[in-house]
Amino acid sequence: MMLAKAPIRVLIVDDHAVVRDGVAALLERQPDMEAVGEAADGAEALAQFRALAPDVTLMDVQMRGAGGLEATEAIRRLSPQARILVLTTYSGDAQAIRAIRAGAAGYLLKSCIRRELLDAIRTVHGGGRYISAEIAHQLATHALDEPLTDRELTILRLLADGHANKEVGYRLDLSTDTIKSHLKTLYAKLGVDDRTHAVTVAARRGYIER
Template sequence: MSGPIKLLIADDHPVVRDGLSGMFARDPDFEVLGEAADGAEALALAKELRPDVILMDLRMPGMDGLTAITELAKQGSAARVLVLTTYDTDTYVVPAIEAGATGYLLKDAPRDELLRAVRAAAAGESVLSPSVASRLVSRVRTPDAGPLTQREIEVLELVAAGNTNRETAVRLFISEATVKSHLLNLYLKLGVNDRAAAVAEGFKRGLLSGP
């Protein structure tokens, strides 16, 4: 991607918006195009400003973040949505990813982690906060969690071959949001936080063949 990563910040707390805007403004790799106080405003500004990444809170008055993510996906928005919230349970995480979010971070994430996550989201990579992943992994490490499904293995194979989420979706005739959902599930089952670790663990477990 040439030029700075263009951001839209959606959060109902002005102090949070100001803090995030100030943080990204200090880094020349980013440009904050605008701020939204709720989901409806985020939708309008996303259409007008065409950001690369939207930092989206989930719980906002009026239209919440989950509804906004769903609407962005329906509208075919090219913006990547990175959820930034205080809620870390699978009640919030899974619906957000399934709705089309590229990643999920908590608001207490360190600055460097947030910057890396935004860069990864802009590149179309799925991002899951380590703290979120560790909590969810502990919940799915039960006898009924089961092995990877055939579809999850197919997704992992395409990721290992270097395909992006969008390319994987095209090859499997599914939506990009569904690919993200499969990635989230296999991350949890493999006990990893990102694509590279998933591929490495896939080879380690014999799920993938090759060098």
């Protein structure tokens, strides 16, 4: 007699209880999956991972307290074989790249949960990668783009906070002319003409949070 396969044990990490409850209910209807635990932030996710050793961890990115990318890195340091599937509302290519570099095996938009979540969990559990089609398109579109430097990202965040060039220069100990030069390069990389558009595009692609 063949023994039934053990169900895929899933840890759900999200700072919204309604999302955790919805995903848990979906998983419990599957004969090959079970929700074994929940966490509301990155620190709790790490603690729950230690306690439960799930097969797959579903990880939100932006949460109150410790974030999902930091938790992903911490879990992968603890267990390099951990299978982590990011669930997020953010479709930006820059954020997806950060998640993959942090150790995520998949990146799925919450808008696709009903259609794709179960297949994504099975794929990631089986050792594969799963990237939402919309995310894959963004990654392909920007694959050859020159990445932003740490200095450019810092300037972007200061722009997003509403600081003028002179204030940005003061905070970074740089001249206004140097800031203008950085902005010229930054605009070219993002394909924009002004600071408002730069902040909008950077937020959409996941370079900065708004």
